[in-house]
Amino acid sequence: MTEQPPAAEVTLLRRGRSARIAWLCLGLVLVGIGFIGVFIPLLPTTDFLILALPCFARSSPRLELWLLRHPRFGPALVAWRERGAVPRHAKLASWLGMAVGFGLFCWAVRPSWVLALIVAAILVGCATWVLRRPS
Template sequence: MLMWLKRYALIAAGSLFVAVGAIGVVVPVLPTTPFLLLAAACYIRSSPRFYRWLLGNRILGRYIRDYLSGAGIPVRTKITALSLLWLTILISVIYFVEITAIRALLLIVATGVSIHILSIPSAKAR
Protein backbone atom coordinates (compact mmCIF):
# COMPACT_ATOMS: atom_id res chain seq x y z
CA MET A 1 0.00 0.00 0.00
CA LEU A 2 2.76 2.47 0.90
CA MET A 3 4.67 1.83 -2.33
CA TRP A 4 1.54 2.61 -4.34
CA LEU A 5 1.01 5.85 -2.42
CA LYS A 6 4.66 6.84 -2.77
CA ARG A 7 4.58 6.16 -6.52
CA TYR A 8 1.52 8.32 -7.13
CA ALA A 9 2.78 11.07 -4.82
CA LEU A 10 6.03 11.21 -6.81
CA ILE A 11 4.13 11.27 -10.11
CA ALA A 12 1.95 14.12 -8.81
CA ALA A 13 4.97 16.07 -7.54
CA GLY A 14 6.82 15.46 -10.81
CA SER A 15 3.84 16.69 -12.80
CA LEU A 16 3.65 19.83 -10.66
CA PHE A 17 7.36 20.47 -11.23
CA VAL A 18 6.90 19.96 -14.99
CA ALA A 19 4.09 22.53 -14.98
CA VAL A 20 6.18 25.09 -13.07
CA GLY A 21 9.19 24.37 -15.30
CA ALA A 22 7.06 24.82 -18.42
CA ILE A 23 5.86 28.17 -17.10
CA GLY A 24 9.51 29.05 -16.51
CA VAL A 25 10.20 28.61 -20.23
CA VAL A 26 8.06 31.68 -20.98
CA VAL A 27 8.33 33.68 -17.72
CA PRO A 28 11.81 35.20 -17.48
CA VAL A 29 11.90 35.46 -13.67
CA LEU A 30 11.11 31.78 -13.06
CA PRO A 31 13.97 29.32 -13.59
CA THR A 32 13.20 26.28 -15.73
CA THR A 33 16.03 23.81 -15.24
CA PRO A 34 15.79 23.26 -11.44
CA PHE A 35 12.08 22.43 -11.64
CA LEU A 36 12.56 20.09 -14.57
CA LEU A 37 15.41 18.35 -12.75
CA LEU A 38 13.13 17.87 -9.74
CA ALA A 39 10.46 16.47 -12.07
CA ALA A 40 12.97 14.08 -13.62
CA ALA A 41 14.07 12.94 -10.15
CA CYS A 42 10.45 12.25 -9.18
CA TYR A 43 9.67 10.45 -12.43
CA ILE A 44 12.77 8.26 -12.43
CA ARG A 45 11.73 6.95 -9.00
CA SER A 46 8.08 6.42 -9.92
CA SER A 47 7.39 6.08 -13.65
CA PRO A 48 9.93 5.16 -16.31
CA ARG A 49 7.30 6.07 -18.92
CA PHE A 50 6.93 9.66 -17.65
CA TYR A 51 10.72 9.96 -17.30
CA ARG A 52 11.22 8.89 -20.94
CA TRP A 53 8.46 11.29 -22.03
CA LEU A 54 10.12 14.18 -20.20
CA LEU A 55 13.59 13.48 -21.59
CA GLY A 56 12.17 12.98 -25.07
CA ASN A 57 10.06 16.14 -25.00
CA ARG A 58 11.12 18.47 -27.79
CA ILE A 59 11.08 21.61 -25.64
CA LEU A 60 11.54 20.53 -22.02
CA GLY A 61 13.77 17.51 -22.55
CA ARG A 62 16.78 19.46 -23.74
CA TYR A 63 17.13 21.27 -20.39
CA ILE A 64 17.53 17.95 -18.60
CA ARG A 65 19.64 16.35 -21.32
CA ASP A 66 22.02 19.34 -21.29
CA TYR A 67 22.39 19.07 -17.52
CA LEU A 68 22.85 15.29 -17.50
CA SER A 69 25.36 15.38 -20.35
CA GLY A 70 27.45 18.01 -18.59
CA ALA A 71 26.59 20.74 -21.11
CA GLY A 72 25.36 22.83 -18.18
CA ILE A 73 22.60 25.37 -17.67
CA PRO A 74 22.27 28.89 -19.08
CA VAL A 75 23.86 31.75 -17.13
CA ARG A 76 20.49 33.52 -16.96
CA THR A 77 19.03 30.46 -15.26
CA LYS A 78 21.88 30.41 -12.75
CA ILE A 79 21.42 34.09 -11.94
CA THR A 80 17.66 33.72 -11.55
CA ALA A 81 17.94 30.58 -9.42
CA LEU A 82 20.56 32.13 -7.14
CA SER A 83 18.61 35.38 -6.83
CA LEU A 84 15.38 33.62 -5.90
CA LEU A 85 17.22 31.25 -3.55
CA TRP A 86 18.89 34.05 -1.62
CA LEU A 87 15.82 36.29 -1.66
CA THR A 88 13.65 33.60 -0.07
CA ILE A 89 16.34 32.49 2.39
CA LEU A 90 17.07 36.04 3.54
CA ILE A 91 13.38 36.89 3.91
CA SER A 92 12.93 33.71 5.96
CA VAL A 93 15.98 34.38 8.13
CA ILE A 94 15.16 38.05 8.75
CA TYR A 95 11.38 37.95 9.16
CA PHE A 96 10.20 34.45 10.00
CA VAL A 97 12.86 32.35 11.73
CA GLU A 98 13.73 33.34 15.28
CA ILE A 99 15.95 30.43 16.31
CA THR A 100 19.60 31.23 15.63
CA ALA A 101 20.55 27.61 14.92
CA ILE A 102 17.82 27.33 12.26
CA ARG A 103 18.94 30.61 10.71
CA ALA A 104 22.50 29.30 10.52
CA LEU A 105 21.31 26.01 9.03
CA LEU A 106 19.30 27.83 6.33
CA LEU A 107 22.31 29.97 5.43
CA ILE A 108 24.60 26.93 5.30
CA VAL A 109 22.19 25.03 3.05
CA ALA A 110 21.78 28.07 0.77
CA THR A 111 25.55 28.40 0.55
CA GLY A 112 25.87 24.74 -0.40
CA VAL A 113 23.17 25.02 -3.05
CA SER A 114 24.84 28.17 -4.40
CA ILE A 115 28.19 26.41 -4.66
CA HIS A 116 26.54 23.53 -6.51
CA ILE A 117 24.75 25.84 -8.96
CA LEU A 118 27.93 27.81 -9.61
CA SER A 119 29.91 24.60 -10.16
CA ILE A 120 27.61 23.50 -12.98
CA PRO A 121 29.04 24.44 -16.39
CA SER A 122 27.32 27.33 -18.15
CA ALA A 123 25.48 26.52 -21.35
CA LYS A 124 24.56 28.90 -24.13
CA ALA A 125 21.23 30.65 -23.63
CA ARG A 126 18.21 29.26 -25.45
Protein backbone atom coordinates in the same frame (compact mmCIF):
# COMPACT_ATOMS: atom_id res chain seq x y z
CA MET B 1 13.59 -18.58 -33.30
CA THR B 2 11.81 -15.87 -31.29
CA GLU B 3 12.77 -12.21 -31.26
CA GLN B 4 14.23 -10.92 -27.98
CA PRO B 5 12.53 -7.94 -26.31
CA PRO B 6 14.62 -4.78 -25.85
CA ALA B 7 16.80 -4.63 -22.73
CA ALA B 8 14.60 -1.96 -21.09
CA GLU B 9 11.56 -4.22 -21.41
CA VAL B 10 13.44 -7.22 -19.99
CA THR B 11 14.47 -5.17 -16.97
CA LEU B 12 10.91 -4.00 -16.41
CA LEU B 13 9.58 -7.55 -16.71
CA ARG B 14 11.88 -8.61 -13.88
CA ARG B 15 10.46 -5.97 -11.55
CA GLY B 16 7.26 -6.66 -9.74
CA ARG B 17 4.05 -5.18 -11.04
CA SER B 18 3.36 -3.30 -7.80
CA ALA B 19 6.84 -1.74 -7.82
CA ARG B 20 6.38 -0.54 -11.42
CA ILE B 21 2.98 0.94 -10.54
CA ALA B 22 4.45 2.72 -7.50
CA TRP B 23 7.32 4.18 -9.59
CA LEU B 24 4.85 5.21 -12.29
CA CYS B 25 2.55 6.95 -9.79
CA LEU B 26 5.47 8.76 -8.17
CA GLY B 27 6.73 9.86 -11.60
CA LEU B 28 3.30 11.15 -12.58
CA VAL B 29 2.95 13.09 -9.31
CA LEU B 30 6.39 14.65 -9.83
CA VAL B 31 5.54 15.62 -13.42
CA GLY B 32 2.26 17.10 -12.20
CA ILE B 33 4.03 19.20 -9.57
CA GLY B 34 6.62 20.21 -12.17
CA PHE B 35 3.99 21.41 -14.61
CA ILE B 36 2.21 23.33 -11.85
CA GLY B 37 5.57 25.03 -11.30
CA VAL B 38 5.33 26.45 -14.83
CA PHE B 39 2.51 28.68 -13.60
CA ILE B 40 3.48 29.30 -9.96
CA PRO B 41 6.53 31.48 -9.34
CA LEU B 42 9.30 30.03 -7.15
CA LEU B 43 8.05 26.44 -7.57
CA PRO B 44 10.77 24.72 -9.57
CA THR B 45 9.73 22.87 -12.69
CA THR B 46 12.90 21.23 -13.96
CA ASP B 47 13.85 19.87 -10.53
CA PHE B 48 10.66 17.83 -10.31
CA LEU B 49 11.04 16.62 -13.90
CA ILE B 50 14.63 15.53 -13.15
CA LEU B 51 13.26 13.53 -10.21
CA ALA B 52 10.56 12.01 -12.42
CA LEU B 53 13.08 10.64 -14.95
CA PRO B 54 14.40 7.76 -12.81
CA CYS B 55 10.83 6.93 -11.76
CA PHE B 56 9.84 6.52 -15.40
CA ALA B 57 13.08 4.65 -16.15
CA ARG B 58 11.90 2.07 -13.61
CA SER B 59 8.29 1.97 -14.77
CA SER B 60 7.67 3.34 -18.26
CA PRO B 61 10.46 3.85 -20.82
CA ARG B 62 7.83 5.45 -23.09
CA LEU B 63 7.13 8.24 -20.57
CA GLU B 64 10.85 8.63 -19.88
CA LEU B 65 11.44 9.11 -23.61
CA TRP B 66 8.51 11.54 -23.79
CA LEU B 67 10.13 13.70 -21.10
CA LEU B 68 13.55 13.55 -22.73
CA ARG B 69 12.07 14.54 -26.11
CA HIS B 70 9.80 17.27 -24.72
CA PRO B 71 10.46 20.43 -26.79
CA ARG B 72 10.59 22.78 -23.78
CA PHE B 73 12.07 20.67 -20.97
CA GLY B 74 13.86 17.90 -22.84
CA PRO B 75 17.13 19.73 -23.58
CA ALA B 76 17.66 20.66 -19.90
CA LEU B 77 16.84 17.11 -18.80
CA VAL B 78 19.24 15.59 -21.33
CA ALA B 79 21.99 18.04 -20.29
CA TRP B 80 21.46 17.11 -16.65
CA ARG B 81 21.45 13.39 -17.37
CA GLU B 82 24.55 13.45 -19.59
CA ARG B 83 26.74 16.05 -17.85
CA GLY B 84 25.01 17.15 -14.66
CA ALA B 85 24.76 20.56 -16.35
CA VAL B 86 22.72 23.52 -15.13
CA PRO B 87 22.12 26.39 -17.58
CA ARG B 88 23.46 29.80 -16.58
CA HIS B 89 19.99 31.34 -16.39
CA ALA B 90 18.93 28.57 -13.99
CA LYS B 91 22.02 29.19 -11.84
CA LEU B 92 21.20 32.88 -11.67
CA ALA B 93 17.56 32.15 -10.83
CA SER B 94 18.58 29.75 -8.06
CA TRP B 95 21.01 32.24 -6.52
CA LEU B 96 18.41 35.00 -6.69
CA GLY B 97 15.78 32.71 -5.18
CA MET B 98 18.10 31.76 -2.32
CA ALA B 99 18.97 35.40 -1.62
CA VAL B 100 15.33 36.51 -1.67
CA GLY B 101 14.30 33.50 0.42
CA PHE B 102 16.99 34.27 3.01
CA GLY B 103 15.94 37.91 3.11
CA LEU B 104 12.29 36.97 3.62
CA PHE B 105 13.29 34.43 6.27
CA CYS B 106 15.23 37.08 8.21
CA TRP B 107 12.46 39.66 7.81
CA ALA B 108 9.53 37.38 8.75
CA VAL B 109 11.11 35.13 11.37
CA ARG B 110 13.67 37.51 12.91
CA PRO B 111 15.88 34.55 13.85
CA SER B 112 18.70 34.64 16.35
CA TRP B 113 22.08 35.33 14.81
CA VAL B 114 23.04 31.69 15.33
CA LEU B 115 20.05 30.38 13.37
CA ALA B 116 20.54 33.02 10.66
CA LEU B 117 24.19 31.98 10.38
CA ILE B 118 23.27 28.29 10.10
CA VAL B 119 20.68 28.98 7.38
CA ALA B 120 23.13 31.28 5.55
CA ALA B 121 25.83 28.59 5.67
CA ILE B 122 23.45 26.00 4.22
CA LEU B 123 22.42 28.39 1.43
CA VAL B 124 26.04 29.26 0.66
CA GLY B 125 26.77 25.53 0.42
CA CYS B 126 23.85 25.06 -1.97
CA ALA B 127 24.85 28.09 -4.04
CA THR B 128 28.41 26.78 -4.26
CA TRP B 129 27.18 23.40 -5.44
CA VAL B 130 25.05 25.06 -8.14
CA LEU B 131 28.01 27.24 -9.18
CA ARG B 132 30.25 24.19 -9.61
CA ARG B 133 27.85 22.41 -11.95
CA PRO B 134 28.81 22.65 -15.63
CA SER B 135 26.80 25.09 -17.73
